[in-house]
Amino acid sequence: xxxxxxxxxxxxxxxxxxxxxxxxxxxxxxxxxxxxxxxxxxxxxxxxxxxxxxxxxxxxxxxxxxxxxxxxxxxxxxxxxxxxxxxxxxxxxxxxxxxxxxxxxxxxxxxxxxxxxxxxxxxxxxxxxxxxxxxxxxxxxxxxxxxxxxxxxxxxxxxxxxxxxxxxxxxxxxxxxxxxxxxxxxxxxxxxxxxxxxxxxxxxxxxxxxxxxxxxxxxxxxxxxxxxxxxxxxxxxxxxxxxxxxxxxxxxxxxxxxxxxxxxxxxxxxxxxxxxxxxxxxxxxxxxxxxxxxxxxxxxxxxxxxxxxxxxxxxxxxxxxxxxxxxxxxxxxxxxxxxxxxxxxxxxxxxxxxxxxxxxxxxxxxxxxxxxxxxxxxxxxxxxxxxxxxxxxxxxxxxxxxxxxxxxxxxxxxxxxxxxxxxxxxxxxxxxxxxxxxxxxxxxxxxxxxxxxxxxxxxxxxxxxxxxxxxxxxxxxxxxxxxxxxxxxxxxxxxxxxxxxxx
Ligand code: HEM
Numbered sequence: 001x002x003x004x005x006x007x008x009x010x011x012x013x014x015x016x017x018x019x020x021x022x023x024x025x026x027x028x029x030x031x032x033x034x035x036x037x038x039x040x041x042x043x044x045x046x047x048x049x050x051x052x053x054x055x056x057x058x059x060x061x062x063x064x065x066x067x068x069x070x071x072x073x074x075x076x077x078x079x080x081x082x083x084x085x086x087x088x089x090x091x092x093x094x095x096x097x098x099x100x101x102x103x104x105x106x107x108x109x110x111x112x113x114x115x116x117x118x119x120x121x122x123x124x125x126x127x128x129x130x131x132x133x134x135x136x137x138x139x140x141x142x143x144x145x146x147x148x149x150x151x152x153x154x155x156x157x158x159x160x161x162x163x164x165x166x167x168x169x170x171x172x173x174x175x176x177x178x179x180x181x182x183x184x185x186x187x188x189x190x191x192x193x194x195x196x197x198x199x200x201x202x203x204x205x206x207x208x209x210x211x212x213x214x215x216x217x218x219x220x221x222x223x224x225x226x227x228x229x230x231x232x233x234x235x236x237x238x239x240x241x242x243x244x245x246x247x248x249x250x251x252x253x254x255x256x257x258x259x260x261x262x263x264x265x266x267x268x269x270x271x272x273x274x275x276x277x278x279x280x281x282x283x284x285x286x287x288x289x290x291x292x293x294x295x296x297x298x299x300x301x302x303x304x305x306x307x308x309x310x311x312x313x314x315x316x317x318x319x320x321x322x323x324x325x326x327x328x329x330x331x332x333x334x335x336x337x338x339x340x341x342x343x344x345x346x347x348x349x350x351x352x353x354x355x356x357x358x359x360x361x362x363x364x365x366x367x368x369x370x371x372x373x374x375x376x377x378x379x380x381x382x383x384x385x386x387x388x389x390x391x392x393x394x395x396x397x398x399x400x401x402x403x404x405x406x407x408x409x410x411x412x413x414x415x416x417x418x419x420x421x422x423x424x425x426x427x428x429x430x431x432x433x434x435x436x437x438x439x440x441x442x443x444x445x446x447x448x449x450x451x452x453x454x455x456x457x458x459x460x461x462x463x464x465x466x467x468x469x470x471x472x473x474x475x476x477x478x479x480x481x482x483x484x485x486x487x488x489x490x491x492x493x494x495x496x497x498x499x500x501x502x503x
Pocket of ligand 1: 141302306448
């Protein structure tokens with residue numbers, strides 16, 4: 001979900017009142033006052049409850065839910081928004097009535113950058129989404145495909161370890177956020193785009209283009225909350241900026257596709273990658289959904305973006321949590337040493353024995369889900385939840401962040417305690433609604449099996465090879481753990497660390 005900056009909010013407020021009042025009056029008829037709607041906080045004219053979101057909406061809405069309960073209906077500009085904050089309500093949305101809540105709202109920036117909803121993540125619920133998701137799972141994200149990327153993961157992690165080792169010998173502070181971001185991008189480039197950024201001129205393009213587009217995805221677009229005022233984004237210049245980024249992304253994806261076409265025509269024995277497979281589907285005419293060039297570009301861009309950003313953000317939080325919690329770090333290092341000994345690298349086959357590593361990953365994803373509200377959903381018809389009427393077309397926000405810190409469910413939820421998962425069957429695969437960093441139901445993240453082995457092998461090797469310290473004698477408790485809200489919720493400041501070799 002995109003976040004409002006105060007500046008933008010004031011800009012919206014500065015709009016001539018007369019126009020907006022007229023629009024509000026026109027919209028008012030969409031609910032019957034007799035229906036039993038979920039509780040709402042008091043709202044102010046024009047912006048409704050937008051001003052109450054603050055800079056960290058997951059926290060503001062958690063506080064609001066303490067007063068109003070786990071199901072609330074807010075008015076965000078002209079858009080009704082349902083916010084749920086309990087396990088039972090999340091289950092209702094993503095299991096019991098998943099078929100009603102499995103669509104996505106049409107948001108301007110993703111719609112522009114992702115070829116009018118021809119991707120997977122922002123596509124409206126329906127046959128196209130089903131087919132695009134199926135193709136992505138079958139040809140990129142299935143357990144068999146993920147297994148086939150093992151060598152790529154190991155090579156890229158080895159490159160990362162070498163880079164950190166070089167900084168050790170010169171005693172330089174490493175920006176580990178950049179290191180982990182590059183790792184996620186390099187693995188995604190090789191597996192999704194069939195490109196190794198290190199070897200080619202693609203490196204800068206991939207980094208710059210993707211960085212710009214993922215930053216844009218989090219931008220506030222007035223029309224997403226005030227549909228009748230979309231024209232304002234033309235005045236603010238946002239629309240022009242989005243179009244400019246889209247042009248770059250489009251040229252980049254065209255170049256990737258052209259390169260695949262020319263390589264296939266020159267080398268008949270070349271092994272097919274994901275882009276080749278999508279191109280071969282373009283020629284199939286026997287499906288009820290066709291995959292043309294625009295569709296291929298949308299799917300590739302979507303998977304690349306979804307695959308890199310969240311994986312990187314999770315690794316950044318895990319490393320930060322481990323630095324802040326020396327006891328957990330020691331226990332993890334002991335576990336790894338007990339399994340791997342002084343072997344130079346932790347390998348894929350070692351990971352399954354690492355129970356504490358898995359517990360650390362779950363705990364960090366409980367503590368900092370990278371999508372605090374998942375990806376917003378939209379109801380496709382009127383629904384009823386515990387007697388309340390949820391209007392069709394409401395935007396749905398599941399406050400995963402609040403659920404995963406709910407003291408009714410978690411003991412000491414504000415403490416980082418991986419031990420809580422050691423003798424527990426709770427998993428994040430969408431069955432246990434108290435831990436849903438990947439979502440659940442029809443729209444659950446299809447990339448869990450792709451992301452987890454990357455995170456496991458990266459963190460295990462970073463712990464196996466190095467001891468870690470904060471620079472300038474900084475203490476763990478002084479670390480800045482502030483969140484920066486956006487489409488994915490990162491640490492606000494980069495993670496700067498000093499590493500010393502320990503093998
Ligand atoms: C730790 C890393 C990741 C996290 C935490 C994460 C989280 C999520 C979440 C919360 C959603 C929305 C689920 C919902 O609405 O219920 C999602 C959707 C999605 N994710 Fe991930 N994700 C991760 C990695 C990946 C990877 C590696 C890929 C692909 C390479 C990927 C591809 C997608 C796609 C395509 C969707 C849209 C699914 C749909 O709408 O049907 N994700 N992810």
